[in-house]
Amino acid sequence: MASPYIFWLPAEPPLWLAPLWLALGLALVGLGRRRPGLLLLGIVATTMAAGFGAAVLRSHQVAAPVIERRLGPVNLSGRVVEVEPRDRSIRLTIAEPEIDRLTAAETPAKVRVVVRGSATAVRPGDWIHTLAILLPPPPPAAPGAFDFARQAYFRGLGAVGFTVAETRVVATPAGRERGFLTSVAALRHTVVERVGRVLEGRSGAIAAALMTGHRGAIGEAELAAMRDAGLAHLLAISGLHVGLIATVIFFAVRALLATSVWLTLR
Numbered sequence: 001m002a003s004p005y006i007f008w009l010p011a012e013p014p015l016w017l018a019p020l021w022l023a024l025g026l027a028l029v030g031l032g033r034r035r036p037g038l039l040l041l042g043i044v045a046t047t048m049a050a051g052f053g054a055a056v057l058r059s060h061q062v063a064a065p066v067i068e069r070r071l072g073p074v075n076l077s078g079r080v081v082e083v084e085p086r087d088r089s090i091r092l093t094i095a096e097p098e099i100d101r102l103t104a105a106e107t108p109a110k111v112r113v114v115v116r117g118s119a120t121a122v123r124p125g126d127w128i129h130t131l132a133i134l135l136p137p138p139p140p141a142a143p144g145a146f147d148f149a150r151q152a153y154f155r156g157l158g159a160v161g162f163t164v165a166e167t168r169v170v171a172t173p174a175g176r177e178r179g180f181l182t183s184v185a186a187l188r189h190t191v192v193e194r195v196g197r198v199l200e201g202r203s204g205a206i207a208a209a210l211m212t213g214h215r216g217a218i219g220e221a222e223l224a225a226m227r228d229a230g231l232a233h234l235l236a237i238s239g240l241h242v243g244l245i246a247t248v249i250f251f252a253v254r255a256l257l258a259t260s261v262w263l264t265l266r
Contacts, residue, residue: 015060018053025049058154064109066158067102072133073164074100076111079172080126081182083189085196085208085217089116092128092167093157096176099134108158115163124185127172131165188212211244 028042078097083090093112113132115122122128137152137160152160172178195208196217205217215223226232257264 012059013052013056015056018049018056021049022046022053062154062156064156064158065106066108066153067106067134067136070133070135071099071101071159072161073131074134075129076100076113076132076134076163077127077129077170078111079176079178079182080122080124080128081110082185083122083124084214085192086114087217087219089114090122091115092122094128095182099159109156111159111161112157113161113163115167122167122169124189125178125182126169127176128167129170130163130167132161132163134159134161136160188214192217 025042025044025046025048028038028045030042032038032040032042076094076097076099078094080092081095082093084093091112091114093110095110097107097111099107099111111132111134113130113134115130137149137157139149140147152158191212192208192214195211196204198204199207202219202222205219206222209215209218223232
């Protein structure tokens with residue numbers, strides 16, 4: 001309830017403020033057991049404290065450095081955690097980045113760069129090296145417009161930019177094993193590649209978007225046509241994908257039950 005108002009504050013509130021507010025609200029609830037007005041005030045205060053606390057906790061969880069000025073060209077290396085095919089390029093999200101001119105304390109948790117046609121073999125989980133120009137995530141283009149910088153902050157993106165040299169896959173440094181989410185991203189990328197091999201052109205791009213949520217390869221003309229037809233929501237991660245997963249789980253469980261009379265009768 002209180003979480004939207006946290007963005008009105010001029011600075012990030014301290015983490016201890018949320019439990020203090022919550023304790024005050026619970027105290028009012030305890031004191032108001034025989035006073036309806038005080039009880040209502042305590043419930044409202046507790047609810048607001050819970051929302052405020054969730055927002056503050058999330059902000060502290062994702063806190064990471066954000067570059068403040070243009071950098072580059074600089075040497076950039078790191079692990080690719082997401083590959084987004086686009087119409088004439090690909091967009092890479094890189095975690096654990098190592099960036100020239102930045103200390104470890106100044107290095108963002110993730111960066112996102114656009115590569116024009118020179119890294120088609122890059123897959124999620126690969127460790128890459130390239131030369132890039134990096135910029136701070138841009139603020140809203142107009143008052144009240146979409147705030148990409150805010151979205152980037154909560155996604156851990158501390159820089160965006162583009163490459164100016166070949167992007168090469170290099171050996172992964174020792175002790176830098178890829179995690180579960182990167183493996184999931186690699187599986188999604190494999191699905192996109194296989195769909196693209198079977199269905200070429202616009203059909204493949206739309207089919208891949210419906211299955212994985214990757215919309216970058218769809219041309220502007222097709223996106224505009226789907227928006228005009230009121231079908232653009234089908235390309236987002238939405239109920240369609242939940243339905244696909246539910247269908248797979250349903251038939252998998254059904255097949256499992258069919259293999260055992262004991263399970264079926266239970």
